[in-house]
Each structure stands twice: as C-alpha cells, then as structure tokens.
Amino acid sequence: MENNREYIISAFTENHPGILFRVASVFLRRKINIESFKVSDSPVRGISLFTIVVEIDESMARVLVQQINRIVGVLKSNYYTAEGRLSQEVALFKVRKAILRGDTFEQISRKHPLRLLQMNGGASRTGNNDGYLVLRKSGYKEEIDALRDELKERGLLMELSRSGSIILHRETVEETMDGIL
Amino acid sequence: MGEKKISGAEALLFSLNAEGVDTLFGYPGGTIIPLYDALYVHADKMRHILTRHEQGAIHAAQGFARASGRTGVCIATSGPGATNLLTGIADAMIDSTPVVCITAQVPVNALGTDFFQEADIISMTSPVTKWNYQVTTAAEIAPAIARAFFLAGTGRPGPVVIDVTKNALVEMLDGFEYEKCKELRCYNDHPVVDTDALERAVELLNGAERPLIIFGQGIKLSGAEKQLRELSERGNIPMASTVLGLSAVPSDHPNFVGMVGMHGNVAPNRMTQQADVILAVGMRFSDRVTGKIGEYARQARLIHVDIDASELGRIITPEIAILGDAAEALAAMKRTIEARDRAAWFATAAEQHAIEYREVISKDLKPTKERVTMGEVIDGVARATGGDAIVVTDVGQHQMEAARYSRFARTRSLITSGGLGTMGYGLPAAIGAKIALPNRQVVLFCGDGGLQMTIQELGTILEWKVGVKIVLLNNSFLGMVRQWQQLFFERRYSSTPMTNPDFQKIADAYEMPHRRVERREDLAPAIEEMLSTPGAYFLEVKVDEEDCVFPMIPGGAALNDIMFNESL
Ligand SMILES: Cc1ncc(C[n+]2csc(CCOP(=O)(O)OP(=O)(O)O)c2C)c(N)n1
Numbered sequence: 001m002e003n004n005r006e007y008i009i010s011a012f013t014e015n016h017p018g019i020l021f022r023v024a025s026v027f028l029r030r031k032i033n034i035e036s037f038k039v040s041d042s043p044v045r046g047i048s049l050f051t052i053v054v055e056i057d058e059s060m061a062r063v064l065v066q067q068i069n070r071i072v073g074v075l076k077s078n079y080y081t082a083e084g085r086l087s088q089e090v091a092l093f094k095v096r097k098a099i100l101r102g103d104t105f106e107q108i109s110r111k112h113p114l115r116l117l118q119m120n121g122g123a124s125r126t127g128n129n130d131g132y133l134v135l136r137k138s139g140y141k142e143e144i145d146a147l148r149d150e151l152k153e154r155g156l157l158m159e160l161s162r163s164g165s166i167i168l169h170r171e172t173v174e175e176t177m178d179g180i181l
Numbered sequence: 182m183g184e185k186k187i188s189g190a191e192a193l194l195f196s197l198n199a200e201g202v203d204t205l206f207g208y209p210g211g212t213i214i215p216l217y218d219a220l221y222v223h224a225d226k227m228r229h230i231l232t233r234h235e236q237g238a239i240h241a242a243q244g245f246a247r248a249s250g251r252t253g254v255c256i257a258t259s260g261p262g263a264t265n266l267l268t269g270i271a272d273a274m275i276d277s278t279p280v281v282c283i284t285a286q287v288p289v290n291a292l293g294t295d296f297f298q299e300a301d302i303i304s305m306t307s308p309v310t311k312w313n314y315q316v317t318t319a320a321e322i323a324p325a326i327a328r329a330f331f332l333a334g335t336g337r338p339g340p341v342v343i344d345v346t347k348n349a350l351v352e353m354l355d356g357f358e359y360e361k362c363k364e365l366r367c368y369n370d371h372p373v374v375d376t377d378a379l380e381r382a383v384e385l386l387n388g389a390e391r392p393l394i395i396f397g398q399g400i401k402l403s404g405a406e407k408q409l410r411e412l413s414e415r416g417n418i419p420m421a422s423t424v425l426g427l428s429a430v431p432s433d434h435p436n437f438v439g440m441v442g443m444h445g446n447v448a449p450n451r452m453t454q455q456a457d458v459i460l461a462v463g464m465r466f467s468d469r470v471t472g473k474i475g476e477y478a479r480q481a482r483l484i485h486v487d488i489d490a491s492e493l494g495r496i497i498t499p500e501i502a503i504l505g506d507a508a509e510a511l512a513a514m515k516r517t518i519e520a521r522d523r524a525a526w527f528a529t530a531a532e533q534h535a536i537e538y539r540e541v542i543s544k545d546l547k548p549t550k551e552r553v554t555m556g557e558v559i560d561g562v563a564r565a566t567g568g569d570a571i572v573v574t575d576v577g578q579h580q581m582e583a584a585r586y587s588r589f590a591r592t593r594s595l596i597t598s599g600g601l602g603t604m605g606y607g608l609p610a611a612i613g614a615k616i617a618l619p620n621r622q623v624v625l626f627c628g629d630g631g632l633q634m635t636i637q638e639l640g641t642i643l644e645w646k647v648g649v650k651i652v653l654l655n656n657s658f659l660g661m662v663r664q665w666q667q668l669f670f671e672r673r674y675s676s677t678p679m680t681n682p683d684f685q686k687i688a689d690a691y692e693m694p695h696r697r698v699e700r701r702e703d704l705a706p707a708i709e710e711m712l713s714t715p716g717a718y719f720l721e722v723k724v725d726e727e728d729c730v731f732p733m734i735p736g737g738a739a740l741n742d743i744m745f746n747e748s749l
Contacts (some may be wrong), residue, residue, distance in 0.1 A: 014367050016311070027309050051528060067493040072312045072332060132413045 003057040006094050007033070008087060008165055011050040011077035012042060012176065013044060019073045023050055036164030044174075047075065053165050076176060082141070086168040091144045092117070093135040094159035095151055100133075104154070112137060112147040113158045131160055141165065188506045189319030190219035190350040190359055193283070194227055196326035199359040200717045202254050204245070204616060206229045206238040208265075208682075210258025211297060212254050213285035215350040229647060230616065233637035235262050235611040239269030240635070242280045244613030247596045248571055248621070249406075252279040252334045253613060255335045259285045260298030260302035263344070264305065270340045270604055271309040274601030276425065277402060279338035281329045288348045289317040293523050302344050311339030319352035323359050331362035335370035337489040338402055372488065374505035379513050382460070387519045389458035392418045392528045393449070395441055395470075398425035398599075399487060400465010406430065406592045407509035409462070412511050416518040419530055421449030422425040423464050425599045428589035432568060438530045442470045443734050444581040448533035450732075453478050455529065462486045463507045467600065468736075486510045496571035540745040541731045545586070552725035553701055555654045559586040561708050562624055562652065570650075571596065571614050575607030575631030581730045583626045587677070596715045605634030611649045612641055622712065629681050639691040642717050650711050653721040657681060668747060688719035696718035706714045721740035 013019045021060060027034055035053040042049040056064070061079040068077040080087075093114075099105050108114075118134035137147050144162060151157035187195070193216060197205070207229060209217045220229050232238040235257045242253030257263050263284040266362040273280045297368040297467070303315050314327045314331045325743035364370070386392050400409050406429050413420045413436045420430060421733050430437050439446030441453060453459065459481040464470065471477040474496065485492075486507055493502040501509050512534040545556030559582055568588035574580040589595065596614055600608040611625040626675065632653055642649060663677040688695035694714050698707045704722065711718040733744045 017315075018307065021304060021307050029308065061496060063491075066493075066495065072365070075367050083716065107283040 001057070004055045006056070006082055007054055007056055007058075008080045008088045008167055009050075009052040009054065009061065009065060009068070009077065010080070011052075011072075011166065012075045013048050013050060014075070015046050015048045016073050017069065022038060022071045023052075023068055023074070026071075027052075027054065030064075031062075032060070032064070038166065048168075050108055051054075051165055051167055059168045078176070082165075087140070087165045087168075088138065089139055089141050089144050089163050089165060090138045090156065091148075091160060091162035092128045093137065093147065093151060093157065094132050095135060095156045096158060097131045097133060097167065099156050108147075108150060113139075113146065127168075184354045186355060187352065187357055188215065188219065188350065189322050189345070189352045191223070192214040192319060192322045192354055193217050193326065193345065193350070194223055195357050196323045196359055197254060198723040199361070200326065200330045201251070202227070204230065205256055206230045206232055206234050206245070206613065207243040207256035208232060208238055208258070208262060210260075210262045210284075210285070212259035212287060212347050213256065213262070213350075215347065216256065216285065218459060223623075230641065232609065233640045234635065235265035235351070236268055236605065237612075237635055237638045237641065239266045239280065239282060240337045240603075240606050240609035241613035241616070241625050241638075241641075242282075243269060243273055243606075244573065244596055244610030245617040246279050246613075247610070248592065248593055248614035249617040250401075252281055252330055252338075252619070254281050254283070256283045257285070258298070259287055259302075260300045263285055263302040264300050264518075265294070267305065267309070270306055270342065272598055272603045272606065273340035274309045274311065275336050276598065277313060277398060278340065279333040280340045282340060282342045284344045286315065286344045286346045286352065287328070289346045290348075290405040293344070294572070302342065306342045309340070310342050313342040313344065315344040315346070316349050317346045319349050319354050319577050323357070324362075327360060327362040327399070328365070328632055329425065331365070331370075332368065336368070347405070347636055348641060371506065372490070372504045374510050375503060375511065376513070378501050378503045378515070379510060381515045383456050383714060385482055385484060385501065385516050385673075386416060386418065386460060386496070387517075387521070390522070391456050392416070392458040392460065393452050393453070393456040393481075394418055394420040394460045394462065395422040395423070395427045395449070395453070395464060395530075396420060396429060396462045397464025398429075400426055400429040401509045401593055403488070403507035403712045405463070405511055405568075405637075407504075408508045408511035408515065410434065412515045413517055415520060417520045417523050419452065419523075419527060421452070424584050424595075425469070425582060426464065427587075428594040429592050431590055432588040437502045439492075439534070440584060442467075443736070444585065444730050444732065446534070446585075447537040447732055447743060448530040449749070450734065450743065451533050451668060452529060454480070454740050455490050456481045458482050458484070460484045460486070461499070461512055465492050471496070471740070472734050472742075473737055473739040476741070483646050496512065501505075537732065545582070550725070553698070553704060553722055553727055555724050556586050557701070558652060558654060558704065558708075558722050558724070559583050559626060561704055563588040565705075565708050565712055568625070570624045571618065573614055573623060573625045575606055575625075575627035576602045576604045576661075577628045577631060578656070578664060578728070578730050579628050579654040581627045581661075584675065585730075602629040607631060608638045608649075608651070609641075611651075612645075612647050615647050615649050619648070622650070623648070624652060626652050626654060628660055629653060629655045629657060629679055629684075632684075636687070639693070641695070643691045646716060648716045651717070652661070652711075653684060653719070654724050655681070655684070655721055656724050658726055660728075661729075661730070667727065668733075669735070669746075684721050693717050695721070696719045697723065699723045723727035
C-alpha cells in the first residue's frame with residue numbers, strides 16, 4: 001500500500017468478445033479499483049489496445065500483467081510508470097461565459113495552454129447569460145488536473161469529460177509484439 | 182465428407198469424433214434435445230453416460246481425464262444444467278484438468294431476454310475457464326470444437342466451455358469438414374526452454390549440499406515421470422511430492438522422501454526448511470504446501486520450472502525461473518547433472534521418517550485401541566492391491582489419510598480434488614476413471630459427508646455396471662471440520678455430527694454387493710472380498726469418531742511447527 005503509485009497497464013489483444021470481461025476480472029478478483037480503462041484500435045487491424053491506469057505497487061503490477069498475459073486472446077501485456085511512456089490525456093471543459101469578463105480568459109489560457117473549441121454554446125436568443133464555452137486541453141494528467149482545479153476555484157467549471165490516459169509506445173506495435181504477429 | 186446435409190448437432194458429434202472422443206458424460210434438457218437426437222441416431226459413434234446430476238457429469242469427465250490423460254467431455258442443457266457444472270469447472274481450473282464442457286444455450290435471437298432456462302454461462306464461467314466461447318451458427322461449431330480441444334489439452338491444461346445456441350444445433354450444413362487446431366497467435370502452448378537458465382540451474386544443483394526436488398502434478402501433465410526419476414537418480418537428489426504429484430514416482434523409489442504440506446510427511450517438510458537448493462517442478466507453492474510463506478524454505482536457493490508463466494514469481498520469486506515443459510527441462514538438466522555423495526542428507530530423511538513413524542504412523546497403522554482407524558483401512562487396501570489400484574478420494578480426513586497411506590506403483594494413480602477441495606468429487610470422478618480405464622482396479626475412499634453430496638451417482642454405477650470399489654470411512658462426522666473444531670475451537674462441534682442413513686440399505690437398493698465392518702479382524706477379509714468380487718462393491722468401515730489426521734501444520738503456521746498429536 002505504501003509503495004502504491006500510478007501504473008499504466010497495457011495489453012494488445014485480439015478484438016474478440018469476452019476478452020474485456022476477462023481482463024476486467026483480473027482486477028476485480030483482487031479488489032483493485034481501476035482509475036481509468038480504455039480500449040481502442042491498435043495500428044494493426046483486428047488487434048485492440050487496452051490502457052488501464054491503477055494505483056498499485058510494482059509487485060502487484062507484475063502479478064496483474066502475468067495474469068493478463070495468461071488470458072487466451074491476449075497477445076502481450078506490459079506495465080509502465082507514467083514517466084516511462086509518453087502518456088497524455090485529452091479533456092473537454094464546459095465553462096461559464098463569465099470567463100470572458102475582464103482578462104480572466106487570457107490569464108487562464110496563458111497558464112494552461114488550451115484551445116477554444118466553441119463559443120456561445122447553448123446561448124439563448126434572448127441574450128441572457130446562460131451560454132457556455134467549450135475548451136479543449138491536452139497534456140499530462142497533472143496539467144489537466146491543474147486546469148480543472150483553477151476553473152473550479154473560480155466557479156467557472158460546468159462540466160468536464162476526459163479521455164483517460166492514452167499512451168504512445170516508444171516501440172512500434174510490431175516491436176512490442178515481436179515474434180507474435 | 183460428401184455432400185449430404187447435416188445438422189449443427191451432427192457436426193458437433195462428428196467434431197468430437199474427430200478429436201478422438203468416444204464417451205460423453207451428460208444430462209439432457211429442452212434446449213439440448215437436438216444434440217441428444219443426434220446421439221440417438223449416431224449411437225454407434227458415441228457413448229453417452231447419463232449421470233444423475235450435471236455435477237456428476239463434469240466430475241466424471243475430470244476423473245476420466247485425470248486417469249487417462251485424455252480430455253474429458255461433458256454436456257449439459259442451458260440454464261440450470263449449465264450452472265450445475267460450475268463447481269466442477271472451477272475444480273478443473275485450479276487443478277489444471279483438461280475438460281471440454283458443451284452447454285446448450287437459448288436461440289440466438291432470444292439471448293438476453295430472460296428466455297426460459299437462459300443463464301449467462303459465458304459470463305459465469307469466464308473466471309474459471311481457460312477459454313470459453315459462444316457458438317451461434319452451425320458453421321462455427323467445428324472450428325470452435327477444434328480450438329476447445331487444443332486449448333484444454335495443451336500448455337497448462339484446463340477447462341473450456343463451448344456454449345451453443347439452439348438454432349446452431351438445428352441449422353443445416355452442406356457437408357462436414359474438420360481441421361484440428363494446432364496453433365493460435367494469442368496463445369503459446371510450448372514456450373522454448375531457456376538453455377542459459379537450465380545451465381545455471383544445474384550448476385546450482387551440482388554445487389548443492391542439501392538439494393531437494395519438489396514436484397507437483399505438472400510431472401504427470403507433461404509426461405515427465407521418467408525424466409524426473411532419471412534426474413533424481415543421476416544427481417542423487419531426494420524428491421518430494423505435492424498431493425497432486427503423488428504417484429508420478431513409485432512410492433517405494435529410494436529417492437522418494439514423501440509428501441509435502443499441511444498433512445504431509447515430516448521428512449520432506451523439514452528438508453524443505455533445511456535444503457540449500459530446491460528444484461520445484463510443475464507445482465505452484467499452494468498455501469497448503471508452504472505454510473507461512475515468510476518462513477518457507479529460508480535457506481534455499483530456488484529454481485522453479487513451470488509451463489504457466491503466471492506461476493513463476495506469483496507466490497515466491499525464484500532465483501532461477503524456467504518457463505517450459507517439465508519433461509524437456511528435466512531431460513536437458515539430466516545431461517549435465519553430477520552425482521554427489523549425499524549420505525548425510527538422505528540420513529536426515531530417514532531420521533525424520535523414524536520420528537514420524539514413532540509419533541504418528543505406528544499409532545495409525547498398529548493402533549492399540551478398539552476402533553479401526555482410517556489409516557488401517559487404506560493401508561490394508563494398498564497391501565491387497567500391491568499399490569496397483571487407481572485411488573480416488575473425496576475431500577476431508579480420509580483424503581489426507583489416503584494420500585498418506587496409499588502406495589503407488591504407477592503414475593496417474595491418485596485422483597483427488599486438490600486446489601478447490603470439492604466434497605462430492607470422489608464418487609463421480611471414480612466412475613469417470615473406471616470408464617476411462619476399465620482394466621484398472623479403481624478404489625474410492627470417501628467420507629459419510631462427501632458421499633452424500635453426490636450419492637445419486639450410485640444410479641450411474643447401476644445403469645452402466647461401473648466396477649468401482651467404494652470404501653466409505655464412516656465416522657458419523659464431517660471429520661475434517663470436526664478436527665479443526667476439536668483442535669482450535671475447544672471441541673465446539675457446531676453442525677459437524679451427522680445422523681446418517683443405513684448406507685447398507687442404500688447399497689442394497691442400488692443392487693451393489695456390500696458389507697459393513699466394525700471390528701478389526703473383519704477388515705482384511707472384507708477388503709479381500711471387495712477386490713475379488715467382480716464389478717462394483719460397497720465397503721463401509723466404522724472408524725473412530727474422533728480421530729485426527731496427524732502430522733499437521735496448522736493453517737498459517739511455518740513448516741517447522743508440526744503437530745504430532747492433539748496436545749502439541
Ligand atoms: C462442497 C464442500 N463443502 C464444504 C467443504 C468443507 N469441508 C471440508 S472437509 C469437510 C468434512 C468432510 O467430511 P466427510 O465427508 O465425512 O469426510 P471426513 O473428513 O470425515 O473423512 C467439509 C465439510 C468442502 N470441502 N466442500
């Protein structure tokens with residue numbers, strides 16, 4: 001418990017029904033809470049990439065990866081700490097229009113490089129002030145957290161949706177699964 | 182196979198035939214009727230053994246597999262039929278038993294509607310199967326069966342469930358083609374053994390003063406019996422077995438020092454603690470083997486050989502981990518192993534065995550009290566069969582005594598539920614073993630509790646004239662639980678005494694020759710009669726009600742903390 005830190009567990013798998021269930025069961029069986037869990041296409045057709053973030057210690061990370069590798073349908077699972085990989089998140093923030101008052105927007109966007117996606121979302125024709133803006137920010141998890149905290153503190157945050165960690169492997173899929181594909 | 186149209190159910194049967202299956206254990210129901218219809222039409226191609234409960238079907242398939250090394254097959258209908266298999270599937274998973282379970286499922290367009298007898302068996306069995314798959318078209322049946330057999334029987338074996346929707350059973354196919362599955366890119370059935378690691382392992386063993394080989398069921402699963410013996414003989418290294426490893430080496434082999442674990446022999450448990458190098462092969466460091474893990478084998482440098490990568494380092498991190506097939510690894514190690522004089526180390530085994538003989542074995546086998554002990558019965562059977570029988574057990578005190586006092590001349594001769602400890606396993610597993618190997622003597626030891634969990638399978642014996650010898654060790658208690666209450670809960674026998682039926686009348690009702698023994702002098706003749714009577718036999722022996730299995734290492738204690746009797 002004391003040595004717990006954030007680990008990213010990745011797994012390349014066949015894109016078959018039932019594998020998601022089995023991968024999730026590896027965590028459930030040991031009552032490990034999952035921080036984020038993402039399945040997406042890999043560059044190779046028919047192969048999916050699982051990216052799972054959990055707070056555990058290294059020996060647990062090793063055991064979990066062994067158990068995932070044991071699942072028929074998993075081609076290769078690994079674990080990393082966030083530093084070891086290029087791990088990023090993308091988040092969409094829905095914020096109050098009040099952010100445009102004074103130089104608040106400039107202040108915030110200078111501190112947290114971001115992109116304004118949508119102006120005037122939901123603004124009603126009568127011209128009252130219930131419209132919102134949509135901001136997009138990508139970066140490390142901590143950077144997303146920092147923007148969230150700032151917007152929250154200023155009472156501007158209405159909604160937030162984030163992607164969970166997406167990682168780019170230093171090696172190519174082919175290298176990662178050397179000898180398997 | 183020609184142009185004739187066949188149904189999905191027929192394709193299923195022909196697929197099983199193509200895998201060499203001639204016997205199924207199962208139980209019919211509404212959803213699976215099309216398959217039973219195909220069985221009726223093609224009765225010449227497949228024998229179906231109707232058990233009296235689906236749990237009986239899967240345990241029989243397990244016994245069949247454990248005795249013969251062939252994949253066992255059972256079939257069940259959707260819903261309750263399928264859920265009744267669950268205990269056996271979990272048992273097969275933890276004990277690495279190759280079984281293929283075929284369950285029928287509601288039609289594909291009814292999935293998820295709470296249709297009559299719908300149970301989501303894929304979700305339910307995912308954590309306890311090596312692989313499972315739902316077939317929803319007839320065309321998928323043959324490839325799914327091919328994968329099922331490949332996965333169940335290779336690598337570390339295990340259970341596979343194939344769930345077939347009813348529409349797939351009745352759909353018609355143009356002819357039948359079958360191709361065996363030989364590889365899958367997402368599964369490595371045969372990892373290449375790391376020769377570097379093997380060399381380092383042999384170096385460790387060659388330099389060891391007090392080496393010990395501890396082997397598990399992996400030896401039998403790999404067919405590595407000969408390689409194990411040769412390595413031990415050539416290197417002059419003592420070998421010890423887990424419960425599931427028993428019989429892989431003849432009990433009387435001079436290098437065999439006994440069984441490790443909670444009720445294991447004193448010598449191998451003590452030697453584990455004294456060894457300087459341990460070679461663990463095809464075993465998984467179960468808590469029942471290691472006792473308190475932090476105190477386990479503290480002096481030993483550890484080599485672990487297993488074909489399942491997830492076992493290497495799961496419980497204990499070995500100095501040398503060798504991923505691969507036991508037979509290959511041991512054969513390679515044999516080439517460079519050097520014999521060393523280890524007289525003093527073998528003398529330790531003899532000394533410890535003498536202590537165990539004095540403290541426990543003599544009291545079990547030559548008791549001075551009036552009541553018969555379980556040990557006497559098991560020893561009596563071992564003598565009468567010359568160690569040539571397949572011993573099947575249920576779970577409890579009799580199981581541990583059977584492991585301790587049976588003697589084995591041939592491999593795959595102990596069939597017992599190890600990892601799950603499933604009461605009710607014994608009777609159906611014995612049926613499966615006898616059906617697989619009708620020429621072997623199959624003796625079941627069971628308790629009065631466990632027998633009653635699957636006692637309905639006496640009907641299967643009656644119908645199929647299965648020549649199983651049933652030895653009921655009746656102590657009128659759920660003995661093993663009572664032992665723990667006796668030792669650790671100040672004899673508060675909560676719900677462990679049993680009011681039992683007259684088992685003799687039950688045996689009689691099933692037309693089985695039977696006998697009850699209460700006195701010691703009647704025991705040997707009764708065993709003789711049992712073994713010489715053709716076909717099934719029911720021998721009930723009234724044993725002492727409050728006997729305990731010793732030696733015992735209490736749960737969570739270190740291997741050094743051996744109890745020899747109640748007072749210690
Ligand atoms: C299905 C199941 N339920 C409960 C248990 C717990 N349990 C283990 S041993 C045992 C007692 C077995 O009694 P019996 O069959 O009479 O055999 P004995 O120990 O007396 O030899 C029990 C209840 C179990 N192992 N399996």
